[in-house]
Amino acid sequence: MRVQLSLMALLAVLASVAPVPAAAEGGPAWDACFAPTSTPDERVTACSTVIDTKSETGSRLAGAYCSRGHGFTEKRELDAALSDLDEAVRLDPDYACAYNNRGRVYNFKRDYDRAIADYDQAIKLDPSLALAYNNRGDARYNKGDLDGAIADFDAAIKRNPNYARAYANRGYVYARKHDTAHALADFSRRIKLAPDLIAYIDRGNVYRDTEQLDRAAADYGEAIRLAPTDARGWRNRGMIRLYQGDNKGGVADYDKALQYDPSDVFSWNNRGQARMRLGDKQGAIADLRKALELQLDLRTAQDSLRKLGAL
Structure with a gap:
Protein backbone atom coordinates (compact mmCIF):
# COMPACT_ATOMS: atom_id res chain seq x y z
CA MET A 1 0.00 0.00 0.00
CA ALA A 23 27.94 58.55 -2.82
CA ALA A 24 27.14 60.50 0.34
CA GLU A 25 27.51 59.38 3.92
CA GLY A 26 25.65 56.50 5.47
CA GLY A 27 25.44 56.04 9.20
CA PRO A 28 24.18 53.12 11.31
CA ALA A 122 13.48 44.76 -14.49
CA ILE A 123 15.08 42.70 -17.28
CA LYS A 124 14.63 45.54 -19.78
CA LEU A 125 16.43 47.90 -17.41
CA ASP A 126 19.14 45.40 -16.44
CA PRO A 127 19.46 42.46 -18.87
CA SER A 128 22.21 40.96 -16.71
CA LEU A 129 19.93 40.56 -13.65
CA ALA A 130 19.83 36.78 -13.29
CA LEU A 131 17.52 37.08 -10.29
CA ALA A 132 14.77 38.67 -12.40
CA TYR A 133 14.92 35.83 -14.95
CA ASN A 134 14.71 33.29 -12.14
CA ASN A 135 11.74 35.04 -10.57
CA ARG A 136 9.93 35.44 -13.89
CA GLY A 137 10.44 31.74 -14.44
CA ASP A 138 8.75 31.10 -11.11
CA ALA A 139 5.75 33.24 -12.07
CA ARG A 140 5.49 31.46 -15.41
CA TYR A 141 5.64 28.12 -13.62
CA ASN A 142 2.81 29.24 -11.36
CA LYS A 143 0.75 30.09 -14.45
CA GLY A 144 1.39 26.62 -15.86
CA ASP A 145 3.79 27.81 -18.58
CA LEU A 146 6.43 25.13 -18.02
CA ASP A 147 8.39 25.73 -21.22
CA GLY A 148 8.47 29.48 -20.57
CA ALA A 149 9.69 28.79 -17.04
CA ILE A 150 12.51 26.58 -18.31
CA ALA A 151 13.55 29.26 -20.81
CA ASP A 152 13.79 31.81 -18.00
CA PHE A 153 15.76 29.49 -15.74
CA ASP A 154 18.07 28.79 -18.69
CA ALA A 155 18.59 32.55 -19.04
CA ALA A 156 19.26 32.96 -15.32
CA ILE A 157 21.86 30.18 -15.41
CA LYS A 158 23.47 31.63 -18.55
CA ARG A 159 24.00 34.90 -16.69
CA ASN A 160 25.13 33.20 -13.48
CA PRO A 161 26.38 29.64 -14.03
CA ASN A 162 26.70 29.13 -10.26
CA TYR A 163 23.10 30.13 -9.48
CA ALA A 164 22.06 27.20 -7.28
CA ARG A 165 18.42 28.25 -6.89
CA ALA A 166 17.91 28.49 -10.65
CA TYR A 167 19.19 24.93 -11.09
CA ALA A 168 16.80 23.77 -8.36
CA ASN A 169 13.86 25.59 -9.91
CA ARG A 170 14.60 24.22 -13.37
CA GLY A 171 14.91 20.79 -11.81
CA TYR A 172 11.42 21.12 -10.33
CA VAL A 173 9.99 21.95 -13.73
CA TYR A 174 11.77 19.04 -15.40
CA ALA A 175 10.41 16.77 -12.67
CA ARG A 176 6.92 18.11 -13.32
CA LYS A 177 7.43 17.30 -17.03
CA HIS A 178 8.61 13.79 -16.05
CA ASP A 179 12.02 14.48 -17.58
CA THR A 180 13.90 12.51 -14.95
CA ALA A 181 17.36 12.73 -16.49
CA HIS A 182 17.35 16.53 -16.68
CA ALA A 183 15.73 16.87 -13.25
CA LEU A 184 18.41 14.70 -11.64
CA ALA A 185 21.17 16.57 -13.46
CA ASP A 186 19.89 19.92 -12.20
CA PHE A 187 19.38 18.74 -8.63
CA SER A 188 22.84 17.18 -8.63
CA ARG A 189 24.31 20.48 -9.81
CA ARG A 190 22.39 22.25 -7.05
CA ILE A 191 23.90 19.85 -4.51
CA LYS A 192 27.39 20.54 -5.83
CA LEU A 193 26.86 24.30 -5.55
CA ALA A 194 24.88 24.45 -2.30
CA PRO A 195 24.57 21.14 -0.46
CA ASP A 196 21.84 21.50 2.13
CA LEU A 197 18.77 19.73 3.47
CA ILE A 198 16.42 20.86 0.71
CA ALA A 199 18.87 20.03 -2.07
CA TYR A 200 19.10 16.40 -0.98
CA ILE A 201 15.36 16.10 -0.33
CA ASP A 202 14.61 17.46 -3.80
CA ARG A 203 16.82 14.90 -5.50
CA GLY A 204 15.61 12.20 -3.16
CA ASN A 205 12.04 12.94 -4.21
CA VAL A 206 12.91 12.34 -7.87
CA TYR A 207 14.56 9.04 -6.96
CA ARG A 208 11.48 8.15 -4.88
CA ASP A 209 9.05 8.99 -7.68
CA THR A 210 11.03 6.87 -10.14
CA GLU A 211 11.22 3.99 -7.63
CA GLN A 212 14.98 4.24 -7.11
CA LEU A 213 14.35 3.69 -3.43
CA ASP A 214 17.88 2.95 -2.22
CA ARG A 215 19.13 6.16 -3.79
CA ALA A 216 16.20 8.08 -2.34
CA ALA A 217 16.95 6.70 1.12
CA ALA A 218 20.61 7.67 0.73
CA ASP A 219 19.71 11.27 -0.16
CA TYR A 220 17.26 11.55 2.72
CA GLY A 221 19.95 10.12 4.98
CA GLU A 222 22.32 12.86 3.84
CA ALA A 223 19.59 15.42 4.56
CA ILE A 224 19.36 13.99 8.08
CA ARG A 225 23.11 14.21 8.51
CA LEU A 226 23.11 17.87 7.49
CA ALA A 227 20.05 18.83 9.56
CA PRO A 228 19.40 16.16 12.22
CA THR A 229 16.76 18.20 14.05
CA ASP A 230 14.67 18.91 10.94
CA ALA A 231 11.72 16.53 10.63
CA ARG A 232 11.68 16.50 6.83
CA GLY A 233 14.64 14.22 6.33
CA TRP A 234 13.33 11.74 8.90
CA ARG A 235 9.80 11.54 7.56
CA ASN A 236 10.93 11.18 3.95
CA ARG A 237 13.32 8.36 4.82
CA GLY A 238 10.65 6.79 7.01
CA MET A 239 8.34 6.66 4.02
CA ILE A 240 10.99 4.89 1.93
CA ARG A 241 11.50 2.34 4.69
CA LEU A 242 7.77 1.60 4.67
CA TYR A 243 7.85 1.20 0.88
CA GLN A 244 10.67 -1.31 1.32
CA GLY A 245 8.80 -3.24 4.01
CA ASP A 246 11.09 -2.12 6.84
CA ASN A 247 8.29 -1.23 9.24
CA LYS A 248 10.52 -1.14 12.33
CA GLY A 249 12.92 1.22 10.59
CA GLY A 250 9.98 3.31 9.44
CA VAL A 251 8.63 3.58 12.98
CA ALA A 252 12.08 4.65 14.22
CA ASP A 253 12.30 7.39 11.58
CA TYR A 254 8.78 8.63 12.27
CA ASP A 255 9.57 8.69 15.99
CA LYS A 256 12.27 11.23 15.15
CA ALA A 257 10.08 13.12 12.69
CA LEU A 258 7.36 13.54 15.32
CA GLN A 259 9.91 14.53 17.95
CA TYR A 260 10.84 17.52 15.79
CA ASP A 261 7.43 18.22 14.21
CA PRO A 262 4.51 16.83 16.22
CA SER A 263 2.01 18.70 14.04
CA ASP A 264 2.62 16.69 10.85
CA VAL A 265 -0.50 14.65 10.18
CA PHE A 266 1.17 12.33 7.69
CA SER A 267 3.89 11.28 10.12
CA TRP A 268 1.19 10.23 12.60
CA ASN A 269 -0.70 8.41 9.85
CA ASN A 270 2.34 6.67 8.43
CA ARG A 271 3.66 5.56 11.81
CA GLY A 272 0.18 4.25 12.57
CA GLN A 273 0.20 2.25 9.34
CA ALA A 274 3.59 0.78 10.21
CA ARG A 275 2.48 -0.12 13.75
CA MET A 276 -0.62 -1.80 12.34
CA ARG A 277 1.57 -3.95 10.09
CA LEU A 278 3.76 -4.83 13.06
CA GLY A 279 0.72 -5.99 15.05
CA ASP A 280 0.86 -3.09 17.52
CA LYS A 281 -2.90 -2.51 17.50
CA GLN A 282 -3.08 -0.02 20.37
CA GLY A 283 -0.10 1.97 19.11
CA ALA A 284 -1.62 2.07 15.62
CA ILE A 285 -5.01 3.21 16.94
CA ALA A 286 -3.41 5.99 18.99
CA ASP A 287 -1.40 7.26 16.02
CA LEU A 288 -4.27 7.07 13.55
CA ARG A 289 -6.63 8.85 15.93
CA LYS A 290 -4.04 11.59 16.33
CA ALA A 291 -3.83 11.88 12.54
CA LEU A 292 -7.62 12.27 12.35
CA GLU A 293 -7.53 14.82 15.14
CA LEU A 294 -5.24 16.89 12.92
CA GLN A 295 -7.13 16.18 9.67
CA LEU A 296 -10.69 14.92 10.03
CA ASP A 297 -11.08 13.78 6.41
CA LEU A 298 -7.89 11.69 6.11
CA ARG A 299 -9.24 8.60 4.35
CA THR A 300 -6.26 6.31 4.93
CA ALA A 301 -6.51 6.82 8.69
CA GLN A 302 -10.29 6.36 8.63
CA ASP A 303 -10.06 3.14 6.63
CA SER A 304 -7.33 1.71 8.86
CA LEU A 305 -9.25 2.51 12.04
CA ARG A 306 -12.29 0.73 10.61
CA LYS A 307 -10.16 -2.34 9.90
CA LEU A 308 -8.99 -2.21 13.51
CA GLY A 309 -12.57 -1.89 14.76
CA ALA A 310 -11.77 1.50 16.28
CA LEU A 311 -14.02 3.78 14.23
Whole structure:
Protein backbone atom coordinates (compact mmCIF):
# COMPACT_ATOMS: atom_id res chain seq x y z
CA MET A 1 0.00 0.00 0.00
CA ARG A 2 1.36 3.35 -0.99
CA VAL A 3 1.62 5.61 2.04
CA GLN A 4 0.15 9.09 1.79
CA LEU A 5 2.68 11.84 2.26
CA SER A 6 2.75 15.55 2.56
CA LEU A 7 3.79 17.68 -0.41
CA MET A 8 6.69 20.08 -0.27
CA ALA A 9 6.45 23.53 -1.79
CA LEU A 10 8.14 23.53 -5.14
CA LEU A 11 9.55 26.90 -5.89
CA ALA A 12 10.87 29.86 -3.98
CA VAL A 13 11.08 33.32 -5.46
CA LEU A 14 13.91 35.50 -4.34
CA ALA A 15 14.24 39.17 -3.69
CA SER A 16 17.26 41.36 -3.95
CA VAL A 17 18.29 43.66 -1.18
CA ALA A 18 18.34 47.07 -2.80
CA PRO A 19 21.85 47.89 -4.04
CA VAL A 20 23.32 50.66 -1.97
CA PRO A 21 23.04 53.96 -3.88
CA ALA A 22 26.43 55.49 -4.46
CA ALA A 23 27.94 58.55 -2.82
CA ALA A 24 27.14 60.50 0.34
CA GLU A 25 27.51 59.38 3.92
CA GLY A 26 25.65 56.50 5.47
CA GLY A 27 25.44 56.04 9.20
CA PRO A 28 24.18 53.12 11.31
CA ALA A 29 20.55 53.30 10.12
CA TRP A 30 21.62 53.56 6.48
CA ASP A 31 23.99 50.63 6.83
CA ALA A 32 21.38 48.43 8.54
CA CYS A 33 18.77 49.37 5.94
CA PHE A 34 20.92 47.86 3.17
CA ALA A 35 22.92 45.17 5.01
CA PRO A 36 22.23 41.68 3.60
CA THR A 37 22.52 40.30 7.14
CA SER A 38 19.76 42.50 8.63
CA THR A 39 16.65 40.67 9.80
CA PRO A 40 13.33 41.80 8.29
CA ASP A 41 12.45 43.69 11.48
CA GLU A 42 15.88 45.33 11.61
CA ARG A 43 15.62 46.30 7.94
CA VAL A 44 12.16 47.84 8.31
CA THR A 45 13.18 49.78 11.42
CA ALA A 46 16.44 51.06 9.92
CA CYS A 47 14.93 52.01 6.57
CA SER A 48 12.05 53.77 8.35
CA THR A 49 14.61 55.85 10.22
CA VAL A 50 16.30 56.78 6.94
CA ILE A 51 12.98 57.67 5.30
CA ASP A 52 11.58 59.59 8.29
CA THR A 53 14.63 61.84 8.64
CA LYS A 54 13.77 63.26 5.19
CA SER A 55 17.48 63.66 4.53
CA GLU A 56 17.48 61.58 1.32
CA THR A 57 16.07 62.27 -2.12
CA GLY A 58 16.04 60.70 -5.56
CA SER A 59 17.71 57.35 -6.06
CA ARG A 60 18.90 57.15 -2.46
CA LEU A 61 15.39 57.59 -1.12
CA ALA A 62 14.13 55.10 -3.70
CA GLY A 63 16.72 52.64 -2.41
CA ALA A 64 15.47 53.03 1.15
CA TYR A 65 11.87 52.43 0.08
CA CYS A 66 12.93 49.42 -1.99
CA SER A 67 14.87 47.91 0.89
CA ARG A 68 12.06 48.54 3.37
CA GLY A 69 9.65 46.98 0.88
CA HIS A 70 11.88 43.92 0.84
CA GLY A 71 11.73 43.80 4.64
CA PHE A 72 7.94 44.05 4.62
CA THR A 73 7.79 41.29 2.00
CA GLU A 74 9.86 38.98 4.20
CA LYS A 75 7.40 39.73 7.02
CA ARG A 76 4.56 38.95 4.57
CA GLU A 77 3.10 42.42 5.10
CA LEU A 78 2.39 42.55 1.40
CA ASP A 79 0.26 45.69 1.17
CA ALA A 80 2.89 47.71 3.03
CA ALA A 81 5.57 46.20 0.80
CA LEU A 82 3.64 47.08 -2.34
CA SER A 83 3.17 50.67 -1.18
CA ASP A 84 6.91 51.06 -0.57
CA LEU A 85 7.89 49.51 -3.87
CA ASP A 86 5.39 51.65 -5.77
CA GLU A 87 7.07 54.67 -4.18
CA ALA A 88 10.53 53.38 -5.11
CA VAL A 89 9.43 53.04 -8.73
CA ARG A 90 7.87 56.53 -8.68
CA LEU A 91 11.07 58.06 -7.30
CA ASP A 92 13.35 56.19 -9.71
CA PRO A 93 11.55 54.69 -12.74
CA ASP A 94 14.82 53.17 -13.98
CA TYR A 95 15.46 51.16 -10.78
CA ALA A 96 15.50 47.47 -11.82
CA CYS A 97 15.70 46.21 -8.25
CA ALA A 98 12.41 47.89 -7.34
CA TYR A 99 10.58 46.23 -10.25
CA ASN A 100 12.07 42.85 -9.35
CA ASN A 101 11.04 43.15 -5.72
CA ARG A 102 7.57 44.43 -6.59
CA GLY A 103 7.16 41.49 -8.94
CA ARG A 104 7.89 39.24 -5.99
CA VAL A 105 5.06 40.86 -4.00
CA TYR A 106 2.64 40.33 -6.88
CA ASN A 107 3.83 36.72 -7.08
CA PHE A 108 2.99 36.21 -3.40
CA LYS A 109 -0.41 37.78 -4.10
CA ARG A 110 -0.84 35.30 -6.99
CA ASP A 111 -1.19 38.16 -9.44
CA TYR A 112 1.17 36.47 -11.86
CA ASP A 113 0.53 38.69 -14.88
CA ARG A 114 1.55 41.80 -12.93
CA ALA A 115 4.53 39.93 -11.51
CA ILE A 116 5.69 38.99 -15.00
CA ALA A 117 5.20 42.56 -16.24
CA ASP A 118 7.44 43.86 -13.43
CA TYR A 119 10.08 41.21 -14.10
CA ASP A 120 9.94 42.13 -17.80
CA GLN A 121 10.68 45.74 -16.87
CA ALA A 122 13.48 44.76 -14.49
CA ILE A 123 15.08 42.70 -17.28
CA LYS A 124 14.63 45.54 -19.78
CA LEU A 125 16.43 47.90 -17.41
CA ASP A 126 19.14 45.40 -16.44
CA PRO A 127 19.46 42.46 -18.87
CA SER A 128 22.21 40.96 -16.71
CA LEU A 129 19.93 40.56 -13.65
CA ALA A 130 19.83 36.78 -13.29
CA LEU A 131 17.52 37.08 -10.29
CA ALA A 132 14.77 38.67 -12.40
CA TYR A 133 14.92 35.83 -14.95
CA ASN A 134 14.71 33.29 -12.14
CA ASN A 135 11.74 35.04 -10.57
CA ARG A 136 9.93 35.44 -13.89
CA GLY A 137 10.44 31.74 -14.44
CA ASP A 138 8.75 31.10 -11.11
CA ALA A 139 5.75 33.24 -12.07
CA ARG A 140 5.49 31.46 -15.41
CA TYR A 141 5.64 28.12 -13.62
CA ASN A 142 2.81 29.24 -11.36
CA LYS A 143 0.75 30.09 -14.45
CA GLY A 144 1.39 26.62 -15.86
CA ASP A 145 3.79 27.81 -18.58
CA LEU A 146 6.43 25.13 -18.02
CA ASP A 147 8.39 25.73 -21.22
CA GLY A 148 8.47 29.48 -20.57
CA ALA A 149 9.69 28.79 -17.04
CA ILE A 150 12.51 26.58 -18.31
CA ALA A 151 13.55 29.26 -20.81
CA ASP A 152 13.79 31.81 -18.00
CA PHE A 153 15.76 29.49 -15.74
CA ASP A 154 18.07 28.79 -18.69
CA ALA A 155 18.59 32.55 -19.04
CA ALA A 156 19.26 32.96 -15.32
CA ILE A 157 21.86 30.18 -15.41
CA LYS A 158 23.47 31.63 -18.55
CA ARG A 159 24.00 34.90 -16.69
CA ASN A 160 25.13 33.20 -13.48
CA PRO A 161 26.38 29.64 -14.03
CA ASN A 162 26.70 29.13 -10.26
CA TYR A 163 23.10 30.13 -9.48
CA ALA A 164 22.06 27.20 -7.28
CA ARG A 165 18.42 28.25 -6.89
CA ALA A 166 17.91 28.49 -10.65
CA TYR A 167 19.19 24.93 -11.09
CA ALA A 168 16.80 23.77 -8.36
CA ASN A 169 13.86 25.59 -9.91
CA ARG A 170 14.60 24.22 -13.37
CA GLY A 171 14.91 20.79 -11.81
CA TYR A 172 11.42 21.12 -10.33
CA VAL A 173 9.99 21.95 -13.73
CA TYR A 174 11.77 19.04 -15.40
CA ALA A 175 10.41 16.77 -12.67
CA ARG A 176 6.92 18.11 -13.32
CA LYS A 177 7.43 17.30 -17.03
CA HIS A 178 8.61 13.79 -16.05
CA ASP A 179 12.02 14.48 -17.58
CA THR A 180 13.90 12.51 -14.95
CA ALA A 181 17.36 12.73 -16.49
CA HIS A 182 17.35 16.53 -16.68
CA ALA A 183 15.73 16.87 -13.25
CA LEU A 184 18.41 14.70 -11.64
CA ALA A 185 21.17 16.57 -13.46
CA ASP A 186 19.89 19.92 -12.20
CA PHE A 187 19.38 18.74 -8.63
CA SER A 188 22.84 17.18 -8.63
CA ARG A 189 24.31 20.48 -9.81
CA ARG A 190 22.39 22.25 -7.05
CA ILE A 191 23.90 19.85 -4.51
CA LYS A 192 27.39 20.54 -5.83
CA LEU A 193 26.86 24.30 -5.55
CA ALA A 194 24.88 24.45 -2.30
CA PRO A 195 24.57 21.14 -0.46
CA ASP A 196 21.84 21.50 2.13
CA LEU A 197 18.77 19.73 3.47
CA ILE A 198 16.42 20.86 0.71
CA ALA A 199 18.87 20.03 -2.07
CA TYR A 200 19.10 16.40 -0.98
CA ILE A 201 15.36 16.10 -0.33
CA ASP A 202 14.61 17.46 -3.80
CA ARG A 203 16.82 14.90 -5.50
CA GLY A 204 15.61 12.20 -3.16
CA ASN A 205 12.04 12.94 -4.21
CA VAL A 206 12.91 12.34 -7.87
CA TYR A 207 14.56 9.04 -6.96
CA ARG A 208 11.48 8.15 -4.88
CA ASP A 209 9.05 8.99 -7.68
CA THR A 210 11.03 6.87 -10.14
CA GLU A 211 11.22 3.99 -7.63
CA GLN A 212 14.98 4.24 -7.11
CA LEU A 213 14.35 3.69 -3.43
CA ASP A 214 17.88 2.95 -2.22
CA ARG A 215 19.13 6.16 -3.79
CA ALA A 216 16.20 8.08 -2.34
CA ALA A 217 16.95 6.70 1.12
CA ALA A 218 20.61 7.67 0.73
CA ASP A 219 19.71 11.27 -0.16
CA TYR A 220 17.26 11.55 2.72
CA GLY A 221 19.95 10.12 4.98
CA GLU A 222 22.32 12.86 3.84
CA ALA A 223 19.59 15.42 4.56
CA ILE A 224 19.36 13.99 8.08
CA ARG A 225 23.11 14.21 8.51
CA LEU A 226 23.11 17.87 7.49
CA ALA A 227 20.05 18.83 9.56
CA PRO A 228 19.40 16.16 12.22
CA THR A 229 16.76 18.20 14.05
CA ASP A 230 14.67 18.91 10.94
CA ALA A 231 11.72 16.53 10.63
CA ARG A 232 11.68 16.50 6.83
CA GLY A 233 14.64 14.22 6.33
CA TRP A 234 13.33 11.74 8.90
CA ARG A 235 9.80 11.54 7.56
CA ASN A 236 10.93 11.18 3.95
CA ARG A 237 13.32 8.36 4.82
CA GLY A 238 10.65 6.79 7.01
CA MET A 239 8.34 6.66 4.02
CA ILE A 240 10.99 4.89 1.93
CA ARG A 241 11.50 2.34 4.69
CA LEU A 242 7.77 1.60 4.67
CA TYR A 243 7.85 1.20 0.88
CA GLN A 244 10.67 -1.31 1.32
CA GLY A 245 8.80 -3.24 4.01
CA ASP A 246 11.09 -2.12 6.84
CA ASN A 247 8.29 -1.23 9.24
CA LYS A 248 10.52 -1.14 12.33
CA GLY A 249 12.92 1.22 10.59
CA GLY A 250 9.98 3.31 9.44
CA VAL A 251 8.63 3.58 12.98
CA ALA A 252 12.08 4.65 14.22
CA ASP A 253 12.30 7.39 11.58
CA TYR A 254 8.78 8.63 12.27
CA ASP A 255 9.57 8.69 15.99
CA LYS A 256 12.27 11.23 15.15
CA ALA A 257 10.08 13.12 12.69
CA LEU A 258 7.36 13.54 15.32
CA GLN A 259 9.91 14.53 17.95
CA TYR A 260 10.84 17.52 15.79
CA ASP A 261 7.43 18.22 14.21
CA PRO A 262 4.51 16.83 16.22
CA SER A 263 2.01 18.70 14.04
CA ASP A 264 2.62 16.69 10.85
CA VAL A 265 -0.50 14.65 10.18
CA PHE A 266 1.17 12.33 7.69
CA SER A 267 3.89 11.28 10.12
CA TRP A 268 1.19 10.23 12.60
CA ASN A 269 -0.70 8.41 9.85
CA ASN A 270 2.34 6.67 8.43
CA ARG A 271 3.66 5.56 11.81
CA GLY A 272 0.18 4.25 12.57
CA GLN A 273 0.20 2.25 9.34
CA ALA A 274 3.59 0.78 10.21
CA ARG A 275 2.48 -0.12 13.75
CA MET A 276 -0.62 -1.80 12.34
CA ARG A 277 1.57 -3.95 10.09
CA LEU A 278 3.76 -4.83 13.06
CA GLY A 279 0.72 -5.99 15.05
CA ASP A 280 0.86 -3.09 17.52
CA LYS A 281 -2.90 -2.51 17.50
CA GLN A 282 -3.08 -0.02 20.37
CA GLY A 283 -0.10 1.97 19.11
CA ALA A 284 -1.62 2.07 15.62
CA ILE A 285 -5.01 3.21 16.94
CA ALA A 286 -3.41 5.99 18.99
CA ASP A 287 -1.40 7.26 16.02
CA LEU A 288 -4.27 7.07 13.55
CA ARG A 289 -6.63 8.85 15.93
CA LYS A 290 -4.04 11.59 16.33
CA ALA A 291 -3.83 11.88 12.54
CA LEU A 292 -7.62 12.27 12.35
CA GLU A 293 -7.53 14.82 15.14
CA LEU A 294 -5.24 16.89 12.92
CA GLN A 295 -7.13 16.18 9.67
CA LEU A 296 -10.69 14.92 10.03
CA ASP A 297 -11.08 13.78 6.41
CA LEU A 298 -7.89 11.69 6.11
CA ARG A 299 -9.24 8.60 4.35
CA THR A 300 -6.26 6.31 4.93
CA ALA A 301 -6.51 6.82 8.69
CA GLN A 302 -10.29 6.36 8.63
CA ASP A 303 -10.06 3.14 6.63
CA SER A 304 -7.33 1.71 8.86
CA LEU A 305 -9.25 2.51 12.04
CA ARG A 306 -12.29 0.73 10.61
CA LYS A 307 -10.16 -2.34 9.90
CA LEU A 308 -8.99 -2.21 13.51
CA GLY A 309 -12.57 -1.89 14.76
CA ALA A 310 -11.77 1.50 16.28
CA LEU A 311 -14.02 3.78 14.23
